[in-house]
Amino acid sequence: MTAGVHKAIEAVWRIESARIIGALARWVRDVGRAEELAQQALVTALEKWPETGIPDNPGAWLLATAKNRAIDEGRRKHMLDRKHQQLGDEAAAAEQAVPDLAAALDDEVGDDELRLMLIACHPVLSTEGRVALTLRLLGGLTTEEIARAFLVPEPTIAQRIVRAKRTLTEARVPFELPRGPDLTARLSSVLEVIYLIFNEGYAATRGDDWMRPGLVDDALRLGRILAERVADAAEVHGLVALMELQASRMRARLGPAGEPILLLDQDRARWDQLLIRRGLAALARAEALAAPSGVYTLQAAIAACHARARTAAATDWVRIVALYDALVEVTRSPVVELNRAVAVGMAFGPAAGLEIVDALIEEDVLRGYHLLPSVRGDLLVKLGRRDEARAELERAAFLAKNQRERDLLLARVRSLG
Amino acid sequence: MRFMMLMIPRGYETAAPGTMPPADAVEKMMKYNESLQQAGVLLALDGLHPPSMGARVSFQGGKPTVVDGPFAEAKEVVGGYWMIQVKSREEAIEWARRCPAGDNEVIEIRQVQDFDDFPDDVKAVLGPPS
Numbered sequence: 001m002t003a004g005v006h007k008a009i010e011a012v013w014r015i016e017s018a019r020i021i022g023a024l025a026r027w028v029r030d031v032g033r034a035e036e037l038a039q040q041a042l043v044t045a046l047e048k049w050p051e052t053g054i055p056d057n058p059g060a061w062l063l064a065t066a067k068n069r070a071i072d073e074g075r076r077k078h079m080l081d082r083k084h085q086q087l088g089d090e091a092a093a094a095e096q097a098v099p100d101l102a103a104a105l106d107d108e109v110g111d112d113e114l115r116l117m118l119i120a121c122h123p124v125l126s127t128e129g130r131v132a133l134t135l136r137l138l139g140g141l142t143t144e145e146i147a148r149a150f151l152v153p154e155p156t157i158a159q160r161i162v163r164a165k166r167t168l169t170e171a172r173v174p175f176e177l178p179r180g181p182d183l184t185a186r187l188s189s190v191l192e193v194i195y196l197i198f199n200e201g202y203a204a205t206r207g208d209d210w211m212r213p214g215l216v217d218d219a220l221r222l223g224r225i226l227a228e229r230v231a232d233a234a235e236v237h238g239l240v241a242l243m244e245l246q247a248s249r250m251r252a253r254l255g256p257a258g259e260p261i262l263l264l265d266q267d268r269a270r271w272d273q274l275l276i277r278r279g280l281a282a283l284a285r286a287e288a289l290a291a292p293s294g295v296y297t298l299q300a301a302i303a304a305c306h307a308r309a310r311t312a313a314a315t316d317w318v319r320i321v322a323l324y325d326a327l328v329e330v331t332r333s334p335v336v337e338l339n340r341a342v343a344v345g346m347a348f349g350p351a352a353g354l355e356i357v358d359a360l361i362e363e364d365v366l367r368g369y370h371l372l373p374s375v376r377g378d379l380l381v382k383l384g385r386r387d388e389a390r391a392e393l394e395r396a397a398f399l400a401k402n403q404r405e406r407d408l409l410l411a412r413v414r415s416l417g
Numbered sequence: 418m419r420f421m422m423l424m425i426p427r428g429y430e431t432a433a434p435g436t437m438p439p440a441d442a443v444e445k446m447m448k449y450n451e452s453l454q455q456a457g458v459l460l461a462l463d464g465l466h467p468p469s470m471g472a473r474v475s476f477q478g479g480k481p482t483v484v485d486g487p488f489a490e491a492k493e494v495v496g497g498y499w500m501i502q503v504k505s506r507e508e509a510i511e512w513a514r515r516c517p518a519g520d521n522e523v524i525e526i527r528q529v530q531d532f533d534d535f536p537d538d539v540k541a542v543l544g545p546p547s
């Protein structure tokens with residue numbers, strides 16, 4: 001019975017926590033403090049609800065409890081400070097700031113959550129801090145869940161969160177919503193964090209498993225929430241499109257023994273048509289909002305070429321090359337150039353692809369990156385240069401950090417005899 | 418995990434062709450749908466015309482037989498659905514609880530089958546290419 005209520009409370013928390021923390025943060029002007037108050041309200045709920053049942057409006061209950069606690073603490077502090085009343089009456093000010101609870105939670109524009117997202121991904125924070133704080137504040141994940149998802153010890157995540165909250169307080173990060181170009185710049189940091197979470201789930205850089213679907217779902221949810229809050233930001237829809245399209249292939253990406261199956265070898269009947277449809281709709285929205293397309297929209301457009309092709313052979317590689325041309329222009333990234341080489345190899349033959357790869361060998365960024373020898377090895381196989389190919393694929397396997405990926409590369413080496 | 422929330426309006430089994438919910442009910446429901454969307458959990462939703470506009474195909478004796486609606490024997494029929502993506506059965510229930518549904522309506526929550534839910538022999542049939 002109690003276990004059932006606890007799970008129900010967890011569900012309420014997942015649905016309500018971001019709105020509650022967002023509303024509290026708007027009020028106390030400190031994200032760390034807001035999160036503590038919300039957590040304390042959750043603890044109270046865990047004590048009371050198993051007996052009283054879950055209230056009709058659990059979000060308002062949690063917010064009211066958190067608010068009352070803040071006011072009590074303010075009063076207590078005020079009593080101590082009575083001799084220094086000229087310094088300000090914190091409790092009274094606090095009470096005035098939130099005259100109406102319902103109105104406080106009634107944030108129809110959804111600005112509270114957007115503001116919270118922008119702060120959790122604030123540039124003053126380390127990338128690791130941004131990821132942990134975003135999952136904690138917006139994703140409703142516990143420290144333990146975040147730790148498990150990233151395969152790091154729980155105290156490490158706890159420390160990252162504490163440090164991030166302290167940094168925000170010390171830096172006195174303004175709580176107002178940025179506008180115009182400032183908003184665009186801050187959004188790009190949010191997009192980066194969401195895509196990082198997605199990728200850690202979609203192609204885990206560490207550990208034995210190639211995918212961790214929980215993180216993929218968390219990232220998708222965050223992206224969808226963001227797209228609702230800033231409906232006119234093209235790249236937000238571009239990122240959502242990219243994630244929906246990539247996630248649509250998850251069921252087809254793993255073989256029976258958990259081994260990765262590469263895109264062109266996948267059974268397309270197992271691609272998730274619902275996610276493809278959502279992805280294509282988001283892409284259309286992104287393309288209608290901005291021209292030329294940004295990096296996420298371009299990548300989504302590439303993913304869409306695959307999603308639209310009924311068979312691997314039907315892929316429009318020439319269009320994919322054109323999209324990669326645009327992407328290289330925007331990013332100037334050797335990693336993107338490497339991907340372009342793959343597309344060129346498919347569209348215009350392996351020799352043309354190899355020419356591009358060979359020009360990349362000296363790039364510092366790609367030193368130690370397993371996909372460089374992996375792509376080169378593939379192209380050499382197609383050109384019938386098997387000995388060179390074997391050496392490249394062995395090198396790629398040596399460099400790959402993910403066990404499943406390494407196994408796949410070694411299997412390819414063996415298949416060359 | 419994915420859940421389908423099936424809306425079952427009592428009386429819909431005998432509703433005349435073209436029956437639609439009243440405007441105020443639609444307005445409330447739109448707000449609810451929007452809250453699902455805003456929370457990033459909504460994947461798809463649709464409303465269904467009443468069974469009097471539909472048909473049933475049964476397969477007794479191994480061959481299909483078609484009967485036009487309404488269906489005299491039907492006690493409960495689906496009026497619409499939401500497909501949501503959530504972390505637990507409890508979260509799906511919590512979303513259903515928030516629906517501004519009427520006295521005569523019931524929401525049934527059903528988890529969508531996932532590849533990993535199937536036994537090995539079924540997985541082999543569904544399985545990826547070797």
